[in-house]
Amino acid sequence: AGGEARWAAAGAAWGRRAISTEHGVSAVDLDAELEAEAAAHAAGYAELGAHDAPSDPLLASLSFDLAALRWTTRQSLAYKPNSQATDRKVKLEVRMASLGLSERAAAHAAAIAGPRFDARRGVVAITAAHHPTMMANKRQALETLQALVEEAKAIEADEAAGKLK
Known part of the structure; x- marks a missing residue:
């Protein structure tokens, strides 16, 4: 006991x-x-x-709230930081509703995200493990999410302007 x-x-x-x-x-x-x-x-x-x-231009340009993001990381205690591949990998999850997109833009974002979007939970999951540090991978995941949001908004704007059918 x-x-x-x-x-x-x-x-x-x-x-x-x-x-x-x-x-x-x-x-x-x-x-x-x-x-x-x-x-x-x-x-x-x-x-x-x-x-x-922060003076980071990426953080200043985000069109969504950082508090809505959920990060999953791992840390091996027996090894130096970032020495194991699992220590560098990050997973970013965010609810589509938290991104501040219109219904139409959210549908575009879901289509762009493809298998990264879980329609049942309404969550977009982005993983990054390419860079040698966890912080660099976090930044890559955040940049990917920002690009997804911007692309969905651009497609919606093009549709409204009649550029897309």
Whole structure:
């Protein structure tokens, strides 16, 4: 019983709720308390004034809220950061409704995204693992999402102007 309690505490420390099983402990979904803490953290960034905004032109040009993005990354504790391929891979998920697109532009974005769009959940998932660091891959995923949004808006504008049938 002492070992299970220690594993449960370790699981909680890593942001996971632990459940004891016959064979030990398995990690489950993020704890609701930690999700609330993450939401509060994201809200804090949203409250920053324009003078506090990063000087990165990509972040300044985004047409959607960064707080709507969900990032999934991994980190191997036994190796140096970015030394393992799984440490560099990132996955970006965002609900289509959070991108601020009209219904028509959202339909175009879903068509452009293809298999990256899960219609059942209404979520676009973009992965990146090409670059040697996790941060560079995060930037690539963010650039890909921004390009997707811009292309969907451009197609909608071209349709409205009669350039497309």
